[in-house]
Amino acid sequence: MAKLTIDxxxxxxxxxxxxxxxxxxxGVEIPRFCYHERLSVxxxxxxxxxxxxxxxxxxxxSCALPVGEGMTVKTNSPMVKKAREGVMEFLLINHPLxxxxxxxxxxCDLQDQAMAFGAGNSxxxxxxxxVRDKDLGPLVKTQMTRCIHCTRCIRFATEVAGVEExxxxxxxxxxxxxxxxxxxxxxxxxxNIIDLCPVGALTSKPYAFVARPWExxxxxxxxxxxxxxxxxxxxxxxSEVLRVLPVLNEDINEEWISDKTRYACDGLKRQxxxxxxxxxxxxxxxxxxxxxxxxxxxxxxxxxxxxxxAIAGDLVDCESVMALTDLxxxxxxxxxxxxxxxxxxxxxxxxxxxxxxxxxxxxEADACLLIGTNPRVEASLVxxxxxxxxxxxxxxxxxxxxxMDLTYPHDYLGAGPQTLNExxxxxxxxxxxxxxxxxxxxxxxxxxxxxxxxxxxxxxxxKIADACGLIMDDWNGFNVLHTSAxxxxxxxxxxxxxxxxxxxxxxxAGAEAGDIETVYLLGADEIDTRKLEKAFVIYQGHHxxxxxxxxxxxxxxxxxxxxNATYVNTEGRVQRAxxxxxxxxxxxxxxxxxxxxxxxxxxxxxxxxxxxVRRRMALQNAVFEIVGDLRPSDWDKFGELGEPDGDAFTSPxxxxxxxxxxxxxxxxxxxxxxxxxxxxxxKTGTNG
Amino acid sequence: xxxxxxxxxTFVFDETYGAEAAKIIARYPEGKQASAVMPLLDLxxxxxxxxxxxxxxNHVADVLEMPAxxxxxVASFYSMYNLEPVGEIFVQVCTTTPCxxxxxxAILDACRDELGINVGETTSDNKFTLREAECxxxxxxxxxxxxxxxxxxxxxxxxxxxVLKALRNGETPEPGPQSGRKGSEPAGxxxxxxxxxxGAGG
Numbered sequence: 001m002a003k004l005t006i007d008x009x010x011x012x013x014x015x016x017x018x019x020x021x022x023x024x025x026x027g028v029e030i031p032r033f034c035y036h037e038r039l040s041v042x043x044x045x046x047x048x049x050x051x052x053x054x055x056x057x058x059x060x061x062s063c064a065l066p067v068g069e070g071m072t073v074k075t076n077s078p079m080v081k082k083a084r085e086g087v088m089e090f091l092l093i094n095h096p097l098x099x100x101x102x103x104x105x106x107x108c109d110l111q112d113q114a115m116a117f118g119a120g121n122s123x124x125x126x127x128x129x130x131v132r133d134k135d136l137g138p139l140v141k142t143q144m145t146r147c148i149h150c151t152r153c154i155r156f157a158t159e160v161a162g163v164e165e166x167x168x169x170x171x172x173x174x175x176x177x178x179x180x181x182x183x184x185x186x187x188x189x190x191x192n193i194i195d196l197c198p199v200g201a202l203t204s205k206p207y208a209f210v211a212r213p214w215e216x217x218x219x220x221x222x223x224x225x226x227x228x229x230x231x232x233x234x235x236x237x238x239s240e241v242l243r244v245l246p247v248l249n250e251d252i253n254e255e256w257i258s259d260k261t262r263y264a265c266d267g268l269k270r271q272x273x274x275x276x277x278x279x280x281x282x283x284x285x286x287x288x289x290x291x292x293x294x295x296x297x298x299x300x301x302x303x304x305x306x307x308x309x310a311i312a313g314d315l316v317d318c319e320s321v322m323a324l325t326d327l328x329x330x331x332x333x334x335x336x337x338x339x340x341x342x343x344x345x346x347x348x349x350x351x352x353x354x355x356x357x358x359x360x361x362x363x364e365a366d367a368c369l370l371i372g373t374n375p376r377v378e379a380s381l382v383x384x385x386x387x388x389x390x391x392x393x394x395x396x397x398x399x400x401x402x403x404m405d406l407t408y409p410h411d412y413l414g415a416g417p418q419t420l421n422e423x424x425x426x427x428x429x430x431x432x433x434x435x436x437x438x439x440x441x442x443x444x445x446x447x448x449x450x451x452x453x454x455x456x457x458x459x460x461x462x463k464i465a466d467a468c469g470l471i472m473d474d475w476n477g478f479n480v481l482h483t484s485a486x487x488x489x490x491x492x493x494x495x496x497x498x499x500x501x502x503x504x505x506x507x508x509a510g511a512e513a514g515d516i517e518t519v520y521l522l523g524a525d526e527i528d529t530r531k532l533e534k535a536f537v538i539y540q541g542h543h544x545x546x547x548x549x550x551x552x553x554x555x556x557x558x559x560x561x562x563x564n565a566t567y568v569n570t571e572g573r574v575q576r577a578x579x580x581x582x583x584x585x586x587x588x589x590x591x592x593x594x595x596x597x598x599x600x601x602x603x604x605x606x607x608x609x610x611x612x613v614r615r616r617m618a619l620q621n622a623v624f625e626i627v628g629d630l631r632p633s634d635w636d637k638f639g640e641l642g643e644p645d646g647d648a649f650t651s652p653x654x655x656x657x658x659x660x661x662x663x664x665x666x667x668x669x670x671x672x673x674x675x676x677x678x679x680x681x682x683k684t685g686t687n688g
Numbered sequence: 689x690x691x692x693x694x695x696x697x698t699f700v701f702d703e704t705y706g707a708e709a710a711k712i713i714a715r716y717p718e719g720k721q722a723s724a725v726m727p728l729l730d731l732x733x734x735x736x737x738x739x740x741x742x743x744x745x746n747h748v749a750d751v752l753e754m755p756a757x758x759x760x761x762v763a764s765f766y767s768m769y770n771l772e773p774v775g776e777i778f779v780q781v782c783t784t785t786p787c788x789x790x791x792x793x794a795i796l797d798a799c800r801d802e803l804g805i806n807v808g809e810t811t812s813d814n815k816f817t818l819r820e821a822e823c824x825x826x827x828x829x830x831x832x833x834x835x836x837x838x839x840x841x842x843x844x845x846x847x848x849x850x851v852l853k854a855l856r857n858g859e860t861p862e863p864g865p866q867s868g869r870k871g872s873e874p875a876g877x878x879x880x881x882x883x884x885x886x887g888a889g890g
Contacts, residue, residue, distance in 0.1 A: 132690060164755030169689045169764035176689045180760035181742055 004071040019062035019073055020048050028075050031084065031113045033091075033198045034150035035063035038254065039159060045091070045150050047113065049083040050075050059083040085119035091148050093124045094173075095199070102146065104200030106213040110148065131176055137184025138671035139191045139259055140202050147177050147201035153193035160256065161187040162387050162407025177201075184675045188380040188656055191263065192256045195245065206263055206668045207243045211235075219580035220247050222567050223261045224315050224560040225663065227482035228359070228379050229569025230257045234265070234561050234580035241265045241561050241581055251360045252569065258380040259672065260656065260663055265561070267666030271544045273556035274585025284554065289586065293600035295553050299518055299536045300601060305332025309507040309516045312338040312495050313523030313541065314484030314660055317565030317577070319613045320540075320557070320590035321490045322620065323605060324522055327594055330603035334501030335516060338490030340526045341652060342505055343446050344454030344640075345480070345487075347496040350623070351633035352458065354488060354572035355382075356476035357441045358630060363389050365477070367437035369430065370410070371420060371461055372401040372649030373445020377656040378483045379570065382443075383407065396437075398430045401447060401649035416648035417453065417460075424460040424643075426467055434468035441477035442470060446652045449480070453646045459639025471635050478635075482570040483652055483659065485560075486523075489568035492621045511535040521547045522590070523557065525661050540593060542583070543661035555597070556587035559662060563589040564610060566617070566624065574627050689764055691742060692772045699743035701751070705735045709751065722754040725762050729769055738778060739770040767821070775810045775817035777855050779803075781833040784823035790830040791844075796820070798848040799833070815856065828872040829865055838863035842875075 001012045006026040013022040018041070023030050033045035041064050049059035051074040059079060074080060092114065099105045131144040149168065154177060157166040165187075169180050179185075185193075194202050216235040223230040223244070230253035233245045244265050246257040276292035277284040287295075300308065310328050312321050321338065328336050339345060345353045357365065362385040375383040383406060389395050390408040397410035400419045413419050413430055422428040434440040442464055448457045462478065464470070470477030482488055497503050502510055508531040510516035519532055523541040529550040539551035542559040560567075562583040568574050583589070588596075591613055598605045607613050617624040623631070653659055657669040657676070701709055709728050716723045725748060732744040745763055749756040763769045770778075781787075781796050800806060803816045810817040826832045829841030833848070840851050840863055847866035854861040869875055 165757055167757035167761045169760050171765045174689065178689070180689065180757060180764070181691060 002067045002069045002071075004067055004069070004073060006073045007075055013067055015067070017067055019050060019052065019060070019065045019067055019071070022067050023050070023062060023073065023075060030062055030075060031117050032063060033109060033113075033148060034152060036152055036155075036196065039152060039155040039196075042151050042155065045148065046087045047084065047091070047117075049080060049087065051077050051079045081117075084117040088114055088118040089122055089124070092118070092122055094129045094145075095148060096128060096145050098146075099200075102143070102200035103141075103203040103208055104146075104197075108200060109198035129173060134178040135182050135184070136179070136202075137190070137675050138668060139205055139263060140185065140194060141205040141208050142178075143201055143203070144176060144178065145201075146199050148199055149175060149177065150198055151177070152196040152198070153177065153202060156193050156196055157185065157187065157190075159391065160192070160384055160388070161185075161189045162384075163187045163190075166193075184679060186676075186679060188258050188260070188376060189256055189384060191259045192246070195255075204243065206266060211237055211242050216242060217580070219561075219578050221561065221580060222575045222577040223257065224485035224567060224577075225258065225260045225264055225660065226379050227485055227487060227570035228252060228258075228381050229485065229567060229571075229573060229575050230261050230381060231575075232257060232261060236561075236581045239581050239584065241268050251358065252571075252573070253381045254384075256381060256384060260380075260659070260669065263668040263672070264663040264666045266668050267543075267662040267664070268559050268561060270667070271661075271665040272584050272587070273542055273544055273548060273554055274583075274587050275556060276586065277548075277551070277554035279552040284551070289596070290600075292553050292555060293597055296538055296597060297600050299552075300331065303331075303518065306334065306500075307515070307517040308333040308520070309335035309502065309510065309518070310337075310520040310522065311340060311504055311507060311524040311527065312336075312486065312490050313340060313521070313525060313547070314486055315560060315662070316486035316490060316523050317560070317563065317567060317590060318486075318489040318493060318574075318617055318624070319565055319610070320522060320594060321486070321493050321495050322613055322617050323591040323594035323598075324520070325493055325495055325620075326605050326616070327598050327601075327603065328520075330598065330605070331601070334498030335507050335510070336495050336501065337497055337504045337507065338487060338495040339450075340484075340504055340524055341446060341450040342454070342503070343450040343487075344458060345449060345491060346455075346458070346638040347491045347494055349633075349636040349638040350492070350572065351476065351478065351635050352462070352638035353480050353482075353491050354633060355443075355479040355481060355570045356572075356633060357479050358571050359385055361475075362386055362441070363392075364475075365389060365437075365439045365441045366394055367396050367398075367433050367440040369398045369413075369423070369434060369440075369442040369464070370401065371442060371444045372448025372457070372651070373443055373481050374402055374404050374406070374447075374651035374653065375443065375445070375481060376404065376406055377653045378445060378651060379481055380656075382481060382570075396433050398433065401445070402651050404651075417457065417644035417646055420448075420457065420460050421643050424463040424467075431464070431468055434464070434470065439475055439477065440468060440470050441479060443479045443481050445481050445649075446483050448649045450652060451646050453642075453644040455640035456642045456644040459641060460644055462639050476632060476635065480570070485567050485569070488570060488572055489566065489574075492568055492572075492623055493617065494620065508532070521551070523547070523661070540590065541661065542587065543665055545661040545664060547661075555593050556583070556585065557590040557593060558583035558587055562587075565589075566614070566627075568623070571630060572623065572633065573630050574624055576627055692739075694773075695741045696743050699732065699736065699741060699747045701731070701747065702735060705731045713752070721752050722758070725752055725754070725759060726766070728752065729759070729763055733769060738774045738776070739772060773810070775814050777816050777835060778819070779816060779833060779835050779852070780819045780821035780824070782822070782824045782826070782831065783820045786823070786827035787830040787832060792831040794845055795831045795833065795843050795848050798845040799852065802849045802852045816852075841865045842867035842869065 032048045034042045043064035048062045050062045053072045134142045154166045223232045231247040231249040278287040465478040512531040518536045520538045525545040525547040537551045539547045540555040561580045657672040663669045745759045749759040832841040842865040
């Protein structure tokens with residue numbers, strides 16, 4: 001601990017921190033542009049100047065100055081005031097004063113700090129420089145004349161995203177931030193540079209000229225674009241979601257979100273189901289809720305439970321899965337499943353289907369084995385954590401499955417089950433790496449589980465976990481990485497086949513053969529709906545995707561921004577989402593639809609408010625009692641004996657930008673898909 | 689910063705330059721080969737004829753296993769790397785303070801006159817490019833200009849034109865002071881050690 005005096009107040013701070021951090025601990029705000037907690041120190045904006053004694057009689061950049069015992073720091077002296085005014089005057093020399101037409105206006109660090117610390121005038125009378133704008137792809141809009149060269153974006157791309165594509169070219173007055181050769185950023189986290197930019201040089205392209213920050217209603221909620229469960233803030237105006245921003249959560253997403261999380265929200269405005277539909281004479285026709293319920297009641301009348309099935313999709317919330325579970329039980333149907341992709345996950349042992357080490361726990365690990373997963377596209381922020389851990393050194397990553405650019409170097413061990421078997425029987429060299437590690441971990445992707453021999457893969461991975469010492473009293477290195485936000489919650493509720501029940505493949509086969517006559521799709525769009533042609537299909541969801549197209553009755557539900565709901569992320573962390581806007585038209589919150597339907601079927605569920613459903617969930621599984629925090633799951637037996645013998649593992653995500661009904665309906669995600677395809681074409685074309 | 693529009697598709701070091709590059713890279717420890725970026729860019733520029741196309745920078749990045757943007761940053765920072773084509777004979781006239789005090793304006797005018805081009809331009813036969821340069825560190829022999837790798841110093845209008853004429857005719861005038869003095873000895877002749885006692889060793 002070091003003792004120092006900041007503005008006449010004595011404070012003790014940890015050794016090795018900077019004067020700027022010490023000032024923050026003391027509650028003194030230091031203006032800054034280039035300094036950022038999660039990036040390396042650059043020290044080039046000079047806005048954080050303070051007066052420090054002992055030392056040369058001039059202001060010092062506090063962001064790059066380590067604290068020393070007995071230091072006296074002044075942040076409000078005439079020298080500091082003059083220094084800040086001077087720096088601000090310099091920064092504004094080449095900054096266009098175009099705040100009225102700048103999207104950063106109202107949430108601009110430069111604007112705020114110029115007001116707070118600037119002198120209010122400029123002595124500069126010469127011409128300002130102008131900089132050509134760069135094309136960084138469909139997400140980031142540039143207005144490079146506004147750039148103050150803080151280099152946060154460069155450091156983010158280099159350090160956090162792991163794509164060294166941004167840089168500062170030229171020098172002095174001709175210095176420019178950009179890519180030099182025109183190209184879109186090839187990162188799934190690229191749009192975070194918009195948040196990092198302290199001025200309006202990098203702004204959001206899809207959100208350009210849409211709204212001012214003070215017009216927006218801000219709702220902190222949970223993202224469902226992947227299974228990470230990123231904490232987000234949904235900014236809305238009226239009934240429209242205008243943008244999505246990250247919310248700090250050290251345990252999950254830190255302060256980043258993926259581009260899909262940020263930009264798929266325009267898909268919420270398109271292809272929405274806003275009224276119930278009933279198929280009459282072969283065509284879907286708009287109907288009232290009563291008509292829709294009646295059509296379902298007619299179909300289900302006196303039908304045996306074994307002829308009814310239900311499939312839950314990837315974006316489902318726990319409340320609606322709970323209600324559907326109860327409804328299917330009331331209808332005596334055992335055919336329920338939430339594993340659309342056929343992943344061989346065992347719902348009875350929680351530690352077999354969650355990310356036990358936790359996302360923040362990755363930072364403690366010292367060896368990692370990836371099996372059948374490409375975390376970069378399946379869970380970009382998990383990948384960012386792995387990269388963050390790798391940057392610290394002393395960390396080895398082995399990959400079994402697709403060989404890809406993960407933004408950090410890795411040992412490529414093999415493509416499929418053969419390598420996995422070698423690892424499981426201990427004959428592979430990487431076993432030694434795992435054994436030697438103090439905190440080894442293995443991450444299994446859905447690509448390794450959603451296949452015929454998936455249960456055997458799971459058991460092989462378990463064998464590795466046991467043999468290589470991944471399981472300790474205070475550490476569980478066995479991790480399943482999910483890709484869908486609704487999966488873990490549905491498994492926790494137990495939305496899997498009951499006794500003699502069929503799984504998704506069985507339901508589809510049954511429907512094709514005519515054994516199953518009615519199929520209830522709860523937001524399930526990632527299945528082969530051609531097999532459902534004979535069956536009576538009830539589709540409940542928010543987007544008119546493939547599920548709705550094959551439906552006989554459509555019940556319009558709410559998207560993730562439109563309901564108060566519970567989601568469980570891949571770690572098994574229970575989180576609450578909050579309604580930001582109302583569902584469009586006649587659409588309703590999903591669990592209430594099932595509750596109303598149960599009434600129409602004379603099988604009324606025994607809860608009629610949100611608290612009631614949540615009590616029911618907690619009864620079903622105690623994990624729902626704790627929100628936000630994690631309780632470790634017990635290590636138990638799971639998997640199926642035998643050696644996996646299928647083909648090479650592949651990642652379930654082939655196009656990062658389009659993985660669910662919302663992102664498929666998003667124009668921005670379509671533009672990203674196109675840009676990515678063009679970039680790939682160029683890479684394999686002229687540039688060899 | 690705009691990229692020059694006419695870019696070659698590919699660039700690779702030829703045998704001679706490649707061997708030279710390998711020699712330079714070997715000077716640095718394993719894993720630190722990115723340190724060789726500046727000499728390698730210089731080699732690439734020499735091989736390509738005085739300027740660095742993007743393909744050359746990409747090749748250097750590949751050879752040194754570093755991200756291309758880091759090479760672009762270096763190449764665009766230093767004025768010795770040309771990112772646009774220059775003529776066969778690259779004339780850089782120093783116009784920083786000491787040279788300015790010693791009359792570089794007249795030297796620059798002499799170049800303009802003799803070559804018939806303005807600063808930043810290249811003659812139509814692609815032979816000469818004229819540029820202003822910041823201090824080249826030869827102030828003691830001001831005014832001066834750099835042509836290719838050589839310094840021509842202690843210039844006046846006549847000697848400047850003479851040097852350029854000779855170059856145009858394919859000759860290589862002797863680099864260094866054009867006033868007849870040796871190196872940077874005092875312009876008015878030796879001021880010390882001129883009593884014949886040199887070599888006594890005190």
